[in-house]
Amino acid sequence: MAQEYPLPRFHFQVDWGGAKISFTEVTGLVMEREKIEYRHSDSKDFSKIASPGLYKISNIIMKRGKFEGDFDYNKWLDDIANERVEGRRDVIIRLLNEKHQPVAAWAATRCFPVKVSAPDLKSDANEAAIETLEVAHEGLRLMKV
Numbered sequence: 001m002a003q004e005y006p007l008p009r010f011h012f013q014v015d016w017g018g019a020k021i022s023f024t025e026v027t028g029l030v031m032e033r034e035k036i037e038y039r040h041s042d043s044k045d046f047s048k049i050a051s052p053g054l055y056k057i058s059n060i061i062m063k064r065g066k067f068e069g070d071f072d073y074n075k076w077l078d079d080i081a082n083e084r085v086e087g088r089r090d091v092i093i094r095l096l097n098e099k100h101q102p103v104a105a106w107a108a109t110r111c112f113p114v115k116v117s118a119p120d121l122k123s124d125a126n127e128a129a130i131e132t133l134e135v136a137h138e139g140l141r142l143m144k145v
Contacts, residue, residue: 007095007097007103007104009095011095011096011097011098011100012026012093012094012095012096013093013094013096013102014026014062014091014092014093014094015091015092015093015094016089016091017089017090017091021064022064023062023063023064024063024064024065024130025061025062025063026060026061026062026063026093027060027061028058028059028060028061029060029093029106029140030056030058030140031055031140031141031142032055032056032058033052033053033054033055033056034052034053034054034055034056035050035051035052035053036050036051036052036053037049037050037051038051055139057136057137057138057139057140059114059115059134059135059136059137060091060093060108060111060134060135060137060140061132061133061134062132062133062134062135063130063131063132063133064130064131064133065128065129065130065131066118066119066128066129066130066131073113073116073131073133074116076112076113077113077116080112080113087112088110088111088112089110089111089112090107090108090109090110090111091107091108091111091135091137092105092106092107092108092143093105093106093108094145102145103145104142104145105142105143105145106140106141106142106143107140107141107143108135108137108139108140109137109138109139109140110137110138110139111135111136111137112135112136112137113133113134113135113136114134114135114136115132115133115134116131116132116133116134117131117132117133117134118131119131
């Protein structure tokens with residue numbers, strides 16, 4: 001029987017090449033296909049024919065708290081600079097239910113970092129320092145769980 005209410009979006013898990021890492025936010029889980037439009041030169045219709053084209057891929061943006069002595073993102077950004085194949089990682093993002101079981105999962109293949117943003121610093125603020133990692137990938141698919 002199908003669930004009668006939508007799942008909350010705050011309970012998720014990121015699997016990073018075997019390690020589970022906590023993030024406060026994950027965005028960019030977008031699957032989109034380009035539309036190819038064409039019109040024959042001798043067509044009697046005054047409209048174009050539409051066909052599915054290539055996938056459009058957007059970057060995935062992940063945010064998490066900054067911890068003392070944690071330089072993993074910056075090291076990964078430096079390591080991938082020479083396009084070393086072993087530097088790329090597969091990332092799986094799982095949406096969990098109230099029993100901590102995955103109900104939806106997205107797999108991004110051959111990810112590599114394109115941007116690491118340090119936390120915004122503000123002397124009169126008291127919230128956690130959040131750093132941002134933006135990764136490019138070669139494909140995103142919704143997995144059956």
